[in-house]
Amino acid sequence: MVNSISVLGSTGSIGTQTLDVAEKLHISVCALTAYSNIDLLEKQIRKFRPKLAVVFLEEQAQKLKERIKDTKTCVMSGMKGLISAAEIDSADIVLNALVGMVGLEPTLRAVEAKKNIALANKETLVAGGSLVMNAVTKNGVHLYPVDSEHSAVFQCLQGRPDEKSLKKIILTASGGPFFGKTKSELENVTLAQALNHPNWSMGAKITIDSATMMNKGLEIIEAYWLFGVDADQIDVVVHRESIVHSMIMYRDNSVIAQLGLPDMRIPIQYALTYPGRFESPTGELDLSQVENLSFSKPDYDTFKCMSLCKKALKIGGTAPAIVNGANETANRLFREDRIKFLQIGDLVENALENVAVTKADTLAQVLQADKSAREFVLSAVK
Ligand code: NDP
Ligand code: MG
Numbered sequence: 414m415v416n417s418i419s420v421l422g423s424t425g426s427i428g429t430q431t432l433d434v435a436e437k438l439h440i441s442v443c444a445l446t447a448y449s450n451i452d453l454l455e456k457q458i459r460k461f462r463p464k465l466a467v468v469f470l471e472e473q474a475q476k477l478k479e480r481i482k483d484t485k486t487c488v489m490s491g492m493k494g495l496i497s498a499a500e501i502d503s504a505d506i507v508l509n510a511l512v513g514m515v516g517l518e519p520t521l522r523a524v525e526a527k528k529n530i531a532l533a534n535k536e537t538l539v540a541g542g543s544l545v546m547n548a549v550t551k552n553g554v555h556l557y558p559v560d561s562e563h564s565a566v567f568q569c570l571q572g573r574p575d576e577k578s579l580k581k582i583i584l585t586a587s588g589g590p591f592f593g594k595t596k597s598e599l600e601n602v603t604l605a606q607a608l609n610h611p612n613w614s615m616g617a618k619i620t621i622d623s624a625t626m627m628n629k630g631l632e633i634i635e636a637y638w639l640f641g642v643d644a645d646q647i648d649v650v651v652h653r654e655s656i657v658h659s660m661i662m663y664r665d666n667s668v669i670a671q672l673g674l675p676d677m678r679i680p681i682q683y684a685l686t687y688p689g690r691f692e693s694p695t696g697e698l699d700l701s702q703v704e705n706l707s708f709s710k711p712d713y714d715t716f717k718c719m720s721l722c723k724k725a726l727k728i729g730g731t732a733p734a735i736v737n738g739a740n741e742t743a744n745r746l747f748r749e750d751r752i753k754f755l756q757i758g759d760l761v762e763n764a765l766e767n768v769a770v771t772k773a774d775t776l777a778q779v780l781q782a783d784k785s786a787r788e789f790v791l792s793a794v795k
Contacts, residue, residue, distance in 0.1 A: 414686045415506045415529075419444035419465075419498050421519055422510035424453045426616045427533040427559065427677060431508050432457060434682045437694050444498035446511075451477040458486050465501055467494035469515075492518065499523035506685065508559070509534040512618050513741050514783050517541045521776065524548040524556075531684035533559035535635045536741065539722075540734035541779045542638035556639070557684035562632055563639055564680030565658035565671035570640070571688070573663075582636050583660040583668070585652040586711060587612050589623040592653065596715050602754045604747065612655040612675045621744050625757050626711070630722025631740075634733050637726055644726045649719065651709045656698065674698050717758045721765055731773045731782030732765065738786030739764030752794055764789045 418435055422428045423445040435442055446467035447454040458466050458481055466481070467489045468474035474490035481488070489497055492515075499507050499519035507523040508531040509516050516534035521541070523530055525548060532538065538545055549556050558564050562584045573579060590609050591599060607624040608617065615623070622628035633647050655675040662668050673679050676695040683690075713720045718740065725732035743760040746752045752760070764786045773779050 414438065414689055414691070415440055417441045417443050417503050417505055418685065419501050419504035419507045419523075419528075420510065421446045421495060421498055421507065421516065422512065422534070423447060423457055424450040425510055425512065426614065427508075427510035427681065429453075430678050431510060431681050431685075432461065433694060434678050434685060435461075438682070438685065438691060440685065443503040444501045446495055446498050449473045451480070455480055458484060462486065464503060465489065465494075465498055467498050469495070495519045496522045499528070500526040504528055506531055506557075508532075508681075508684070509537065510559075512536070512616055514540055514738065514780075517545075517779065518776065520545055521548055524552050524554055527552055527554055529555045529557065531557045531559050531681070533681075535560055535631050536737050538638045539631050539634045539737045540783060541773070541776070542634065542733065543773055544776060544779060546638050555687075557687055558635075558639055559677075559680050559684050560632060560635060561675070561677060561680045562659040563635060564683055566636065566640060566661055568671045568683065569659070569661040569669040576641075578663050579640075579642065579646075580662045580664045580666070581646045581648055582640060582642060583648045583650055583662060584629065584632055584636060585655070585657050585659050585708075586626065586629045586649050587623065587655045588651045588653055588711070589626060589628075591624055592651065594715070596755065599715070599755055600753070604750065607747070607754060611653070613677075617748060618741075618744055621747060621757075622740070625718045625744075625754070626716035627718035627722070627740050627744070627757070627761070629711070629716075630719040631737065633719070633722055634726050644723060649711050651711050653707055654703060654705070656703055656706060672698060672700075718761055721758070721761050725765060728765075728770055729773075730770045731778060732770045734773060734779050734782040735768045735770065735786040736761055736765055738783035739768075739790050742787045742790040746790070746794060756794075760790045760793060763793060 424447040442461035444465040478488040660670040725736040743757040
């Protein structure tokens with residue numbers, strides 16, 4: 414088990430649940446970061462007494478500095494601050510719970526500083542998968558998945574005899590709030606309806622990604638990089654109850670699944686205690702109370718973001734970064750009530766068709782693809 418952790422994005426859904434796990438396991442916290450929520454960050458600082466606190470927005474960082482003058486915590490801001498939190502000496506693991514591409518550089522810098530990573534920030538792997546995985550190998554560190562599906566796969570893979578034995582990965586998808594709806598029924602859905610996820614309480618961006626099922630598309634790409642399988646070896650099955658968190662099939666057709674209540678503290682804790690198992694902060698799963706476990710095929714046509722991610726993975730290079738950047742922008746525009754729900758998929762599709770794909774070997778190439786995709790979406794909605 415780790416002794417000390419740096420939590421990037423500590424004020425978010427995953428960040429706060431990570432601190433809950435850390436507190437129960439008596440893991441010390443050496444760095445915390447937020448974008449602007451200094452009220453919550455101040456409470457976290459007073460409780461966990463980290464060496465470093467980062468507020469991305471400079472103005473809010475100055476306010477926080479004033480407020481916590483009586484503590485020993487040093488305050489920084491911007492990307493420089495995030496990188497300092499990622500590289501901080503005292504951390505033996507960095508849990509990245511930032512949302513979006515802003516997490517890519519801190520992940521890379523943490524890996525280069527020989528830190529193990531617990532990764533929730535899936536956009537990092539989607540856009541910069543080859544960069545991140547090459548850096549992980551080169552620096553001899555471990556990258557532990559926090560995303561529930563990938564934690565499930567990782568758990569199922571424990572004890573596998575050899576690389577060749579894995580036949581496929583079967584990711585489960587809740588289907589989100591709009592499962593079973595037709596395109597015409599999705600035409601005028603509202604933000605409030607899209608934010609109403611049936612099983613999980615999460616940050617706004619990923620909740621919208623779950624409604625479009627872009628989230629599952631991103632997770633296909635995430636699985637590709639984490640587990641070194643071909644795109645064709647990753648299947649998705651809709652499982653409305655979110656009890657089976659994902660499965661693997663071995664070549665003898667034996668299927669192994671990981672089950673549990675839908676509570677992110679289980680995968681977060683496993684990433685921090687691997688390979689150990691400790692008492693859980695969450696409730697026990699009582700299968701006799703779960704009436705039904707259902708499984709069905711996803712609707713790749715209505716929820717085309719999933720297909721677009723598969724397509725981007727096959728194209729390779731910066732195509733996944735383009736899909737991710739376009740989605741981050743379209744997702745935000747929908748949350749700002751500037752586009753309709755179905756436009757998210759249309760914009761991602763148009764970006765993938767129109768933005769030039771290059772190699773994705775350097776950070777500059779990935780960041781440029783991301784920027785071009787964002788610009789494409791913004792100019793398309795003008
Ligand atoms: P939240 O929106 O709840 O939290 C995001 C965190 O990052 C907050 O601390 C926020 O600060 C900070 N942040 C946001 N934008 C920036 C920025 N531009 N620069 C610096 N800091 C920023 O997100 P979630 O916790 O839901 O998700 C985090 C990541 O984990 C995402 O990649 C998501 O896909 C993934 N994930 C989440 C799951 C969940 O259950 N929530 C499940 C599986 C994966 P502030 O509070 O000040 O805004
Ligand atoms: Mg997930």
